[in-house]
Amino acid sequence: MKKINKGRYIAEVDDDFVLFIIGMRINKFFSFTKWIPVFKAMGPMIRQLYENPQLGFLHTEFLFSWRRITLIQYWRSFEQLEAYAHGKTHLVAWKEFNNKLGNDGSVGIYHESYRITKNCAEAIYNNMPRFGLGQAYSIAPVTKKTNSARERMNI
Numbered sequence: 001m002k003k004i005n006k007g008r009y010i011a012e013v014d015d016d017f018v019l020f021i022i023g024m025r026i027n028k029f030f031s032f033t034k035w036i037p038v039f040k041a042m043g044p045m046i047r048q049l050y051e052n053p054q055l056g057f058l059h060t061e062f063l064f065s066w067r068r069i070t071l072i073q074y075w076r077s078f079e080q081l082e083a084y085a086h087g088k089t090h091l092v093a094w095k096e097f098n099n100k101l102g103n104d105g106s107v108g109i110y111h112e113s114y115r116i117t118k119n120c121a122e123a124i125y126n127n128m129p130r131f132g133l134g135q136a137y138s139i140a141p142v143t144k145k146t147n148s149a150r151e152r153m154n155i
Contacts (some may be wrong), residue, residue: 002129003141008142011123018078023070025108034106041093056080074136080133122152
């Protein structure tokens with residue numbers, strides 16, 4: 001079980017970063033042979049990213065819903081995210097998806113990318129294990145100077 005940090009903590013983000021949301025949607029649930037390989041392709045890529053911090057990947061959170069799997073990822077820069085997308089591991093998975101599924105509609109995939117500049121993101125965690133931005137970066141207890149969202153954003 002993850003350690004619970006009792007009290008209020010903030011994410012200490014000291015630089016620009018990229019928020020990347022990527023996922024898949026199961027459009028035809030009983031087309032197991034179509035969507036299971038897409039799901040299984042995620043694991044090796046995530047493992048590779050955690051094992052190679054020089055690639056610029058910081059952390060991911062998995063979210064599961066009825067038909068959707070979403071990964072919220074934190075990257076050091078868009079250039080590093082883009083370089084990984086054009087790298088061998090991702091290109092092999094992308095080509096396999098296109099060759100096996102193309103536009104048959106059984107599985108959907110999506111992504112969104114956001115470049116976040118320093119002091120344009122804030123996070124607070126109350127009685128939580130490290131999560132999201134607080135897992136990608138470090139956390140610190142709330143102080144008088146970081147008590148409100150406005151203060152954390154330096155507004």
